[in-house]
Amino acid sequence: MDFAVFDNPRPSVGEALAAQIAFDHYGISGTAEPLAGERDRSFKITCGSREYVLKVGNIADRPDALEAQSAAIEWALAGDPSLPLAEVVRTKSGSMSGRHDGHALQLTRFIAGAPPPESNTPPGLRRRVGQIAGRLSVALRGFDHPTLHRAFPWTLTHLPELAPLLAHVDGRRRGLIVDTLGRFEERIVPVLSRLPHQAAHGDINPDNIVVDPADPDRIVGVFDFGDMSWSPRIIDAAIAATYQCFDTEPTAAMAQVVSAFHAVDPLASVEIDIIPDLVAARCAQSLLMAARSVGTGSENIDYETGDAELMWGVLTRLEEAGRAQMVPRIAAACGFRDQSHRPFEDAMALRMRRLAPTLDLSYDQPVYLSSGEGVWLTDRDGRRLLDAYNNVPHVGHAHPEVVSALASQSRRLTTNTRYLVDGVADYADRLVGLMPDPLSVVWFVNSGSEANDLAYRIARAVTGRRGVITTANAYHGSTTVTATMSPEESGPADFEPWAARVGGKDLLGAAVAAEGLQSQLEAAHHRLAKSGEAPAMVIFDTVFSSDGIFEVPAGLIETARSWADDCGALLVADEVQAGFGRAGTSFWGFASSEAIPDIVTLGKPMGNGYPMGAVVTSETIAAEFASTSHFFSTFAGSPVATAVGTAVLDVIESEDLAANAEVVGAYLKKEIEALGNQHVIDVRGPGLFVGVELHSSGLAEDTVNEMRRRGVLIGSTGPNDEVLKIRPPLVCTQHHVDIIVDALAASLGGA
Numbered sequence: 001m002d003f004a005v006f007d008n009p010r011p012s013v014g015e016a017l018a019a020q021i022a023f024d025h026y027g028i029s030g031t032a033e034p035l036a037g038e039r040d041r042s043f044k045i046t047c048g049s050r051e052y053v054l055k056v057g058n059i060a061d062r063p064d065a066l067e068a069q070s071a072a073i074e075w076a077l078a079g080d081p082s083l084p085l086a087e088v089v090r091t092k093s094g095s096m097s098g099r100h101d102g103h104a105l106q107l108t109r110f111i112a113g114a115p116p117p118e119s120n121t122p123p124g125l126r127r128r129v130g131q132i133a134g135r136l137s138v139a140l141r142g143f144d145h146p147t148l149h150r151a152f153p154w155t156l157t158h159l160p161e162l163a164p165l166l167a168h169v170d171g172r173r174r175g176l177i178v179d180t181l182g183r184f185e186e187r188i189v190p191v192l193s194r195l196p197h198q199a200a201h202g203d204i205n206p207d208n209i210v211v212d213p214a215d216p217d218r219i220v221g222v223f224d225f226g227d228m229s230w231s232p233r234i235i236d237a238a239i240a241a242t243y244q245c246f247d248t249e250p251t252a253a254m255a256q257v258v259s260a261f262h263a264v265d266p267l268a269s270v271e272i273d274i275i276p277d278l279v280a281a282r283c284a285q286s287l288l289m290a291a292r293s294v295g296t297g298s299e300n301i302d303y304e305t306g307d308a309e310l311m312w313g314v315l316t317r318l319e320e321a322g323r324a325q326m327v328p329r330i331a332a333a334c335g336f337r338d339q340s341h342r343p344f345e346d347a348m349a350l351r352m353r354r355l356a357p358t359l360d361l362s363y364d365q366p367v368y369l370s371s372g373e374g375v376w377l378t379d380r381d382g383r384r385l386l387d388a389y390n391n392v393p394h395v396g397h398a399h400p401e402v403v404s405a406l407a408s409q410s411r412r413l414t415t416n417t418r419y420l421v422d423g424v425a426d427y428a429d430r431l432v433g434l435m436p437d438p439l440s441v442v443w444f445v446n447s448g449s450e451a452n453d454l455a456y457r458i459a460r461a462v463t464g465r466r467g468v469i470t471t472a473n474a475y476h477g478s479t480t481v482t483a484t485m486s487p488e489e490s491g492p493a494d495f496e497p498w499a500a501r502v503g504g505k506d507l508l509g510a511a512v513a514a515e516g517l518q519s520q521l522e523a524a525h526h527r528l529a530k531s532g533e534a535p536a537m538v539i540f541d542t543v544f545s546s547d548g549i550f551e552v553p554a555g556l557i558e559t560a561r562s563w564a565d566d567c568g569a570l571l572v573a574d575e576v577q578a579g580f581g582r583a584g585t586s587f588w589g590f591a592s593s594e595a596i597p598d599i600v601t602l603g604k605p606m607g608n609g610y611p612m613g614a615v616v617t618s619e620t621i622a623a624e625f626a627s628t629s630h631f632f633s634t635f636a637g638s639p640v641a642t643a644v645g646t647a648v649l650d651v652i653e654s655e656d657l658a659a660n661a662e663v664v665g666a667y668l669k670k671e672i673e674a675l676g677n678q679h680v681i682d683v684r685g686p687g688l689f690v691g692v693e694l695h696s697s698g699l700a701e702d703t704v705n706e707m708r709r710r711g712v713l714i715g716s717t718g719p720n721d722e723v724l725k726i727r728p729p730l731v732c733t734q735h736h737v738d739i740i741v742d743a744l745a746a747s748l749g750g751a
């Protein structure tokens, strides 16, 4: 651990020199007055009615440390301009950071205000502190700088490296700090990699806050970004909470701060679970640093030990109350319902009693989940499972940007599409921008089933016919009509006279499908005609998921397109499975061909778990439908839904997930093929949607269950359920693929 900036004396700069520096570098002629500080020297510069803070950096610090702080302030203010941060004043030459005699310089506006009350803190202020920490967390997201990654004693996650400082502590304090370090290793270190990391302020404490003297609940300034680090974002909530426990019972104070943070920047339960341990860790860190200051005879000892007794008070109160008891109360304040102690058998019994019997649980050993993050799920026993099945959390479970968009729009407004609200049509415009002409008009719905149901209504209205042609084992939804056009669901025996099927492995597995499809479509047409029907639409799931997962064979969509045109039917691409980049950089399954469908239906990944679906078509078809029909859906296309949809698209773009699907999907297929396992007949599928055809459905079922036991969740599909379905969130990396393939190799058995 590098203590250089603490060992090195603070810059020897007095008032006169500070005033001179302000003038020379910033053109500000004023008087200087010293302010308290740990490693740097700070001065209030007064120039008439204008007031500033000049910081002169410690020479032992990184030369770009102050520049990083200024850049962070500018970044946060760009994201949330009303945050009460001290604006950065640039040097005469326009730079964010000046330099005097080897020392870095920073000038910001001075924010006038009063220090928060030292005792009897009003709960309102505690909430404001949590809220401001949450806002800062959201605003700092996306910011990064090399300084944030330095080894720095005040970075809370580096606490174990402060253990040598125990040499300066003895007695009961030593025992409790040793316990706290042990608990840190036990409870925090194992979950660190699962916590969302970002630029964190790292020191939201009352010395770095000022309030409005006339309204002490109102925070008017937050400063000192000197302890910023790349850390789990939860540390800002925990550190802010620590200082709010000084004069009170800690559970209530933590609950107030953390729930207010959570309301602005929603936290996952894995983050809330460690709050009391992080608060204790902050106390231990502070006590160790204070002990070091005493032990080394620091010149700044009063400042450096100022909080020690208060920190000791918090640590002992935490110990007396028992940290484990605190988590449920903090979680409850955040709106989490605590059922963590419900036994598995009780949860199963309740479910069996109250949920309809058609709703199956997956796996012979059902999974009892508590949280998710990225590709990982955590079960009630804290065991991590790699989710390689779920294509709904498309950009990863609990993606902070998506959750944050959902929460902030819910706080502002939600309503239906009968009002003009910014964001809704913007999202439709964004969606349409991802599709070829003439697909340009959107209906929002709430699921893939509704999307296909509406597509069928449109096709019926536009063609005046009832017939539907699907693939042989397709699934298109759960409404009465979509279930009937889903042979996987209804079975061919229950097929209505208006539905007919094409496909099968011979067609979908063929390299070129044009001729085969042509003759199958004609036969289907003929069958419909025999019952007095004609095709209104031909619909394809463009990854043929229930048919066994296939890449779109060459010529298939083109053939369907020209055949539909000739016979007057519409062509519908069901992108519920393949869309939004899962199939790779073509972004849509159909887009691997030249042909453009009349209607595209969307669902599953669109809202990353928030129920969203859509139907996209041309202006001509939309107008024809509107001339005879109405369509409105209460929840569909709400400002909340479209805010979520927009965040999902933002993440797909910013994290380049369509390209990732292509690269990681290709790697996954290659690695499975490389196993050369005797039970594997075929490995296929576009992008990150991989089918592994096995010799039998029994083997597929056993493999899926064995993978689950080994901590990897997959499924099976295909007409005989003989194809393993591997379809992880698109944030899956090659490292995750290695885990999947190792588990697959071990589960398949054989050579």
Ligand code: PMP
Pocket (backbone or CB within 6 Å): 447, 448, 449, 450, 452, 475, 476, 477, 478, 541, 545, 574, 576, 577, 603, 604
């Ligand atoms: N179309 C396809 C291709 C699907 O896979 C599904 C769902 N598995 C649906 C439509 C129906 O979507 P939802 O369950 O969201 O209604």
